Amino acid sequence: MKFLITRAEPHASQLAAALNAKAISTEAVPVMSIAPVELSGAARSRLMNLDLYDSVIVISANAAELLAAHLDQYWPQLPVGIEWVAIGQATANMLASELGELSSDQIHVPDGTDSEALMQLPVFQQVSGAKVLLVKGEGGRDVIHQTLSERGASVTELVLYQRQPAMEFAEQLVQVFRQQPQFVQIASGDSFLNLLAMLEGHLDRGSVVSSDAYWLVPSDRVADLLHSHQVRKEKVLVCNGASNQAILARIQELL
Incomplete structure (x- = not known):
């Protein structure tokens, strides 16, 4: 075979x-080729103000790796009080490995590997007024942003890469x-x-x-x-x- x-x-x-x-x-x-994007001033501001967010959602292992590289420039020590969330165990493992200060059991991971499964996590059932940073690639589905917004959260996207054939x-x-x-x-x-x-x-x-x-x-x-x-x-x-x-x-x- x-x-x-x-x-x-x-x-x-x-x-x-x-x-x-x-x-x-x-x-x-x-x-698929992953090409990091050049950070805009707004994107750099979101990284520098990481401590203002209640939750950080990391969509993929690529997003986790790039986020960790950027945070290394702005946060010698991660801010406390953030709920870290990853789609898939591979993304959680990458995040924990690259950031160093987080262990895998400190990262919320849904049972499934899609946006709908992520929205079933207990941490996202009562989010009215919460500030959420969504770390992702360019494009993709809008389920997470839309669902959290409907539940009353303020969602900000941080785009770190492009997908290309x-x-x-x-x-x-x-x-x-x-x-x-x-x-x-x-x-x-x-x-x-x-x-x-x-x-x-x-x-x-x-x-x-x-x-x-x-x-x-x-x-x-x-x-x-x-x-x-x-x-x-x-x-x-x-x-x-x-x-x-x-x-x-x-x-x-x-x-």
């Missing part, structure tokens, strides 16, 4: 090692698809759209989405996106999140 991993390093190698241990052959081709790996991706992988790992809706953009002009889109490959996705929302692009429903496998354990468990169920 050939399994295409679309994550960037070091996460790609970690998943590859777990799959290789199960005798599954892997090929890693990143489909990793076009420098397009030819490698084309070669993998020509070899017809049995599994394709997709981390998000953006990852899937980037993959299609990288294959554009090289392979017919219809042949890609109608192939016999199984597509492993982290949520029903991402599955719906694939269905809207004519990927057959029986070929989309929804995992319980994007972790290595969730992906391995879903493959084991199938096999």
Whole structure:
């Protein structure tokens, strides 16, 4: 079996090692490039005034890593009294590792890996008048901002990076698809759209989405996106999140 991993390093190698241990052959081709954005004066002000926020929500491991690098310039010691929240255990681990002063058990992590799961956390049930800093990449869904605002919180966004198709790996991706992988790992809706953009002009889109490959996705929302692009429903496998354990468990169920 050939399994295409679309994550960037070091996460790609970690998943590859777990799959290789199960005798599954892997090929890693990143489909997303993360480009840090230049901070505006307003963004720097939000970092310097971190102590004014009641909660800080960190959307991804990339956001956690970049936030820690910026805070190192402004806060030799983190302000107290902030509720730290991360989507996914990988993001929480990155935040704890990079900041140093936080342990993983001091960071709120939802059971799921999407915005809806985050909004179920007890810390966000009574937020009227609270000030929340949302640390994220450019674009993406608006569920967190909208839901917290409706509950009476004041939400400020801190955008630290852009997501772009990793076009420098397009030819490698084309070669993998020509070899017809049995599994394709997709981390998000953006990852899937980037993959299609990288294959554009090289392979017919219809042949890609109608192939016999199984597509492993982290949520029903991402599955719906694939269905809207004519990927057959029986070929989309929804995992319980994007972790290595969730992906391995879903493959084991199938096999």
